[in-house]
Amino acid sequence: MINIICVGKIKENYLKDGINDYQKRISKYHKINIIELPDNDIINEGNEIIKHLNKKDYIIVLDITGNELSSVELADKLDKTFIINSNITFIIGGSNGIRDDIKELANYRLSFSKLTYPHGLFRLILLEQIYRSFKILNNETYHK
């Protein structure tokens, strides 16, 4: 199972449509579950995130100061992680960011960019890269 824990509602319909599209596409390769938590202050957002974490899961926190990977390296990382873990949980913070203790308990800190993105657009970008990973791992072409 791939879990995506994210904070904050998506307001824009175009982002909802894009996220639904990639969620459907990914589900042909792997079970995927999006857990959307309500906006709050960073402390309470963290408490809610922690309630949804399972120590057996491999936890990847999205953090601007984390490790940057190419799409091929990300696909390889997911592939290797699934050899010994049945679940990968991604955490995307809201506009307040993510509590440091959650960054520290994560197994991996991943950065997509030095740029700051809106959290809703970022959710779409993450889903697209997870989908791309499965296309890469299955040697399937993916041009669009």
Added chain:
Amino acid sequence: MINIICVGKIKENYLKDGINDYQKRISKYHKINIIELPDNDIINEGNEIIKHLNKKDYIIVLDITGNELSSVELADKLDKTFIINSNITFIIGGSNGIRDDIKELANYRLSFSKLTYPHGLFRLILLEQIYRSFKILNNETYHK
């Protein structure tokens, strides 16, 4: 004027909606013009791109191996560039990439990520960052 030269049609309605949304938002701060060129082979795509370049413009090519900037650094780069240039032209390649000679004639090579994105999603991401730059330069809050 900000020009965005890009290769390939956008098929997904959700991307069209998002791109239109940010294009409208940016136009409150600066004139923006999107030039969409048809898909072709990389040679002919390059020929079409060159027809739309003006030597007086500051040309920024989006290239995965280019310089990575933070959102604040990008805003600062655009601000400083507009002091001595009236036009900035961004070039986004299609699924074939961009010809090396065009990368070489550009004034700046900019990378948003080590990850490979679909060109349509990338157009949305670029527009969001240009909009974010104007919000940063005008000291306006921008949470979403």
